[in-house]
Amino acid sequence: MPQFAGSINQYPARASLSWYAALIVIGFLTLYFIPSCAGDSEAPISLLEALFTATSAACVTGLTVRSTSGDFSMLGQGIILALIQLGGIGIMTVTTFIVVQFNKRGSIRQRQVVAETLGASGDNDLRRILWKVIAMTLGCEALGFLVLASHSLLRFDHYQELGLWATRGEALWHALFHSVSAFCNAGFSLNDDSLVPFAGDPIVTLTIGLLIVVGGLGFPVFNDLWRHRHSLRQNYWKLLQMHTKIMLLGTAALLLFGFASFLVLEWDGAISDASLMSKLNVAMSHSINCRTAGFNSVEIPQMTNAMLFISIVLMSIGGGPCSTAGGFKVTTAAIIAMRAWSTFRGFPRVNLYRRTIPPHAVERAIATAMLFAAVAGLALTTILVIEQSGAGHLSSKGLFLEALFEIISALGTVGLSTGLTNTLSDVSLLIVVVLMLLGRLGPISTFAALSYGQRSEPIEYPNEEPLVG
Amino acid sequence: MPQFAGSINQYPARASLSWYAALIVIGFLTLYFIPSCAGDSEAPISLLEALFTATSAACVTGLTVRSTSGDFSMLGQGIILALIQLGGIGIMTVTTFIVVQFNKRGSIRQRQVVAETLGASGDNDLRRILWKVIAMTLGCEALGFLVLASHSLLRFDHYQELGLWATRGEALWHALFHSVSAFCNAGFSLNDDSLVPFAGDPIVTLTIGLLIVVGGLGFPVFNDLWRHRHSLRQNYWKLLQMHTKIMLLGTAALLLFGFASFLVLEWDGAISDASLMSKLNVAMSHSINCRTAGFNSVEIPQMTNAMLFISIVLMSIGGGPCSTAGGFKVTTAAIIAMRAWSTFRGFPRVNLYRRTIPPHAVERAIATAMLFAAVAGLALTTILVIEQSGAGHLSSKGLFLEALFEIISALGTVGLSTGLTNTLSDVSLLIVVVLMLLGRLGPISTFAALSYGQRSEPIEYPNEEPLVG
């Protein structure tokens, strides 16, 4: 443990790459070489499919090339679930640890803030953080499991008729699998049509939705919320960190935006036949899921182009730092938006809740968003070229949106798909594998790279300002 | 004149809105109410078509709903050309003037820089700038006309056979129209298939290309290049403003990128049947044109999705500030990219050529790009909703890319289209009209808004840094 911690400390990108590479390789080997992992021995899993599934599970992305329930046995599903759990815990622990370690090199004030935010500052940081993360994860998952399990048993017959499960044991397995998959924002489901059968069952979608939101807010937020639990009656909001406030407000705003957009845009579209209750339920569920979890409550390709576009925007933003969510993060988007807004109002500083966001935080946000955009743009071009190979737009309509959706979904570790995954060529699938890994490791490496030392530049040259706009 | 200058000085956004509104209204009225503007009295122009054409011409966008040559008489074409010329001169003059005026309120150092960049600092600024702009415009257009006219007359028979023109007078009219349209980055053409007939004639595409590039670099660049003309042999590059260097290098990089991408992506696609020379010529022409001019040398919908995507990126960036080009500008993109790059290298400052770009220039760049993205996103969603009205993605494939292309083309005042313009509903056409106007006036208003005073904020609160990435 101390050795691993030292390794993360010195080479965070390399250490986390090792962790995910190990998970993926082990997952790949077991899924491919243990025959009893397959649910149906008639259609054995291919090398690429095993690699894709293991990566998707370890990176908690949720894209699939094989049906999780149909093509994998209990054992195979268990391996996938283990990958999800270890991947989810891994990302939270490693990112949190990196934040702590790198800030140790910062100013005393900065170290204090981070220590307060993350509740860690001692020498055995990694261990403390790891235990806290595991406790939070297992606690939430256990709660989610209890609710889902009792609900499943109560409505056992109804869903048995729909063919979701045959036995009570299977229903419990479903509850466990989905609560872990939800908290880890993985989006793997044992139902081939994900949450579509639960369109009229808000207890299931709400429970899963809550797990997703909690998992996606990130460890620092809950640490902060928990820290002030004794002041719940007075000044609670004021005591919270700015990070927590931005995450809570930003998440609420994005959820509301997704919910309202879905209702308006799909009212006569994908949910036109549903009852009012189902409409609201599906809209809520999609809004929660398209940010990073990736369960779908509606057939994605049946959605309107406008809602697909809004989903892409939500998928790019994703959840919070040090969480199981992907994307370039709510705080990043919020900081950039606030910087632009301040500029338009003529203010040189970004102030919020009587605090000033320092320029280097803005600079990191810009660098992070730019990197995300650059990788996405490059991947999109590559996949378009591979899948299209010279055919003009007229003979491949729809590919652009579907490829963009797929790439943002992979890079934001979301896992929603218009169905393109199943038609992609092997090369493109490999690119998606790389994107899933980048989407998971990128933020860690970016964060580490950006935190490296803030080299102070001795020279400030005379200022010169290019014209803009 | 002094009155108008005072009005621009005090209310730049309002003054430029008046200028463009007046142009558009006059253009609309003449095109609609003077019957002899129509080329074919059988198909009279509708109210919306007249408004669309006048806006497209005055804002030098180049999107068309009626054929410029087929549906308008010489008189009609002349009015369109006048709108283009006045629109092009207007944008250069007004933006330059605003830069000068607003910087008068800045620091002495800042005023010096701007005065040097724009060659204006006295009291009769507007008049001096206007004359310089007009001289530069007419000079370039005259040169372009001479080349195009002599070439047209030399190859008169060849193009007469192709049906481009019937008489020598018409050939000269073509030369004049295209040289003005090119320098103003308008992209209006008297040929229905724009520059497609000249795919094998690099003299035409090169002349037009040069006019476009010169017009799109912007007045400050040429002012700076001209100012140091006596030092051409020594230190010329070192004497140039940072703005000039960024514009020259950025433009070269974008042109090369577009050229190479087009060759690679369309080699077996849209230009598969062309000779090597035509291939190179068309690639160069498209690279120049999709940045903001909008003549097309190839049928847009026949291009691959990948190249359409790259074109969209190039269209968004556009040309230079205080030029006839649109987009959020090369300098804006360059500043944001350099800021991200510096951050990744761990540098708190953006240094380039022994000069430091001040933070507020970075902030303006971010605000400008964010505003562009926000308007484009909103417009895209709106048009998708209007054109699709609830139909799912499966029944409207291709619409997303085509609508995105159309919107960026309108907002970046480019004027290329996949052909969607002709199928848009009236409401969507009106939205495109608004976008063309926004794309033209937005930069002016944004610039004015951003330059307003830089209110100094008295309070710097304690810094607090949200986690990012």
Ligand SMILES: [K+]
């Ligand atoms: K996911």
Ligand SMILES: [K+]
């Ligand atoms: K144009």
